[in-house]
Amino acid sequence: MSSGLVVLVVAIVVATLFGLWRRRVDGAVREVDARAHPVATHPEIPEEQMMHIGAGDLGAPLGERATLVQFSSAFCQPCRATRQVLGQVSQMVPGVAHVEIDAEEHLDLVRRLHVMRTPTVFVLDATGAVRKRAAGTPRKADVVAALGQFVTT
Amino acid sequence: MPDDQASDVTAPAPGAARDGLVDPRGPRFGAVLTTVLLASVLLLAPSAAATALLALQTAVFALGAFGGLRMAPYGWIYRTLVRPRLQPPTELEEEAPPRFAQSVGFAFAAVALVAALLGWTPVMIAAVAMAFVAAFLNAAFGYCLGCEMYLLLRRVT
Numbered sequence: 001m002s003s004g005l006v007v008l009v010v011a012i013v014v015a016t017l018f019g020l021w022r023r024r025v026d027g028a029v030r031e032v033d034a035r036a037h038p039v040a041t042h043p044e045i046p047e048e049q050m051m052h053i054g055a056g057d058l059g060a061p062l063g064e065r066a067t068l069v070q071f072s073s074a075f076c077q078p079c080r081a082t083r084q085v086l087g088q089v090s091q092m093v094p095g096v097a098h099v100e101i102d103a104e105e106h107l108d109l110v111r112r113l114h115v116m117r118t119p120t121v122f123v124l125d126a127t128g129a130v131r132k133r134a135a136g137t138p139r140k141a142d143v144v145a146a147l148g149q150f151v152t153t
Numbered sequence: 154m155p156d157d158q159a160s161d162v163t164a165p166a167p168g169a170a171r172d173g174l175v176d177p178r179g180p181r182f183g184a185v186l187t188t189v190l191l192a193s194v195l196l197l198a199p200s201a202a203a204t205a206l207l208a209l210q211t212a213v214f215a216l217g218a219f220g221g222l223r224m225a226p227y228g229w230i231y232r233t234l235v236r237p238r239l240q241p242p243t244e245l246e247e248e249a250p251p252r253f254a255q256s257v258g259f260a261f262a263a264v265a266l267v268a269a270l271l272g273w274t275p276v277m278i279a280a281v282a283m284a285f286v287a288a289f290l291n292a293a294f295g296y297c298l299g300c301e302m303y304l305l306l307r308r309v310t
């Protein structure tokens with residue numbers, strides 16, 4: 001058996017496992033416990049503010065009741081679909097803003113919030129505290145459900 | 154990044170070749186051909202045939218990366234032989250991510266090709282294997298590994 005064949009088989013197995021795992025977690029909306037995730041420290045930002053995103057960070061006003069922050073990048077296939085999903089949700093639910101930012105221009109936020117890939121979506125409450133996050137394109141129903149947990153009508 | 158509100162409400166007309174937008178099945182088809190070709194390289198290495206196939210694939214990557222997807226040979230095969238038999242695409246995607254993926258593929262293939270020409274078979278096989286994993290993930294799952302590496306690289310630099 002040639003070494004190339006062994007490498008090929010290993011590559012197929014590893015890639016398939018990775019792909020299946022990725023497909024399962026992609027777009028899943030996860031709870032963020034701001035206190036339990038001191039993911040990083042910052043010399044000028046107090047720890048309890050680390051998981052807050054303000055209008056100043058975004059360069060855009062927060063939504064009245066909630067904000068969907070989407071980190072995108074120039075080379076991102078699923079960002080387009082994510083933009084459509086979040087755009088629809090923000091039009092559907094009053095007081096919810098959708099803000100899309102370029103991850104490359106906000107590398108400080110990327111490191112602070114531990115963004116590993118694009119799209120990454122953060123669901124903020126009215127105060128700008130991060131309540132949920134999703135890496136990959138979330139399903140519309142999941143975003144609406146996540147909002148429903150703290151946006152009262 | 155500008156929030157293109159227009160694209161939220163008006164989906165592009167199916168089949169319309171809007172500037173910078175491509176039929177996503179084109180790059181996916183190309184990824185399948187790339188996967189098969191790189192697998193053949195792994196099976197045949199080290200040999201003159203493996204090096205020749207690798208040189209071919211390196212040229213294909215270079216055309217897609219530097220010339221754009223219109224110049225990509227596999228894209229041409231898709232447009233002439235495959236798409237006429239398919240329904241128009243239901244959605245389009247931006248050209249930049251698959252084009253960037255071609256340049257990542259080119260980087261690995263170029264390293265592998267140089268290694269093959271110098272007789273460094275283990276380096277060649279390792280580089281081809283990495284390009285193969287990326288192409289396989291794209292073909293089987295529609296997942297762009299190179300695109301994700303981009304942000305990770307920007308994070309540390």
